[in-house]
Amino acid sequence: MTDAATRPLRLAIVGLGTVGAGVIRLLETNRDLIARRAGRPIEVIAISARDRSKDRGLDLSAYEWVDDMATLAQRDDIDTVVELIGGADGPALTLARQCLSQGKPFVTANKAMIAHHGLDLAHEAERSGVALKYEAAVAGGVPVIKGLREGAAANRIMRVYGILNGTCNYILSTMEQHGSPFDQVLDEAQAKGYAEADPTFDIDGIDAAHKLSILASLAFGTEIDFGSVDITGIRHVLAADIREAAALGFKVRLVAMAECEAEGGDNVGLFQRVHPMLVPLDHPLSHVDGALNAVVAEGNFVGRLFFQGAGAGEGPTASAVVADVIDVARDEYGPAFAMPAEWLQRQVKADTGQRIGRAYLRFQVEDRPGVLAEITAAMRDAGVSIESVIQRAATADEGVLVAIVTHPGALSAIDDLLRRLGGSDSLLGDPMLMHILD
């Protein structure tokens, strides 16, 4: 072995919260095994975070504390920087740019930064000829980045989709189990540490959209386009929707889905959507419960791949970060998005109205005659036909509830239907639309 391969890989770890502390704990616990797998020892040289005095439940006295992380990019005694701060911009991005431009390999778990700046960072990494690794940024401990970059690299991927936010999945599965309302389950999730104090990024679908835009780029060889993801979160899902979905043979899940529409082998439109969907009970995603994540990728030779595991938490996320570090130690890395950044294609956003699918519609309506007839007349006029319908007697909090599953049709017809019903004084509140995963 050459000297470069046997001398330790020397790390700086910036950010010592859930993931950073987990990375240190993992490197300490599995030190010898990791050294054998990596072909050389991996040593933490320097650490940095905001508050040096914070008790992190770890003895950090063996590591050099660095106040000014900007110095790390310049240091010859540090081979690789591991960023575990978070945030699309700010110190994480500054550090990434400094390290990559100085030729320092960079490992991160930061999906927000990769979704917004991954393309620029990939260009910078290639100019310097160093690794940019981000396995932990999507689906935590599940090796889906590696799966797509390497395992499925020979395939044209037609579709990639999954459950990418454990907080939403925990909330939806708990609502399903107990019939409890969203707000109550969110409060409980926050008390148990499954949801952040500010849960907006999770429950409004932004976190899942960050991850989806990264997966789409890898799967289709397209430039990351976070801005074109259509995003709807789970705030407006009622316990009644989950109950009616079950009666119709579905579970409700926040599904992130991307497809690259192709014509004659060329990609002609990128479809990316994060939306609560109805998942048929016989689909593997309907069995993904609690805080788990899962990703399905459909390749033209491999068929359907299904990845599942813990999408967050100290251990699983640290596992993914250290897997990236091991790749750097082995000198095994390629372009960040599986091909040189300049070969990634820029895509237009696909016209979603032309897509064909089934939909679930829920209306809360006045308890008086003629209301169902008004809805069905609007459906007829919009060209939307009904596959099944449930009407529930009025309750104090829900009014009369009408839940409809449509036959497959152009999604633009559903939009037309909702426009026609907009402003109807028979409706109590906005209708709920969820597409069906077929």
Ligand SMILES: NC(=O)c1ccc[n+]([C@@H]2O[C@H](COP(=O)([O-])OP(=O)(O)OC[C@H]3O[C@@H](n4cnc5c(N)ncnc54)[C@H](OP(=O)(O)O)[C@@H]3O)[C@@H](O)[C@H]2O)c1
């Ligand atoms: N938690 C998960 O399960 C999970 C899963 C997948 C990916 N990720 C990603 O991993 C990254 C870290 O997440 P986390 O959950 O570990 O976050 P966290 O617990 O909030 O920890 C963040 C760390 O960054 C440090 N930090 C914040 N601002 C800083 C600044 N301006 N300068 C220096 N240090 C700063 C904090 O320092 P102090 O401790 O001194 O305050 C803290 O140690 C994020 O990108 C996140 O999206 C997390």
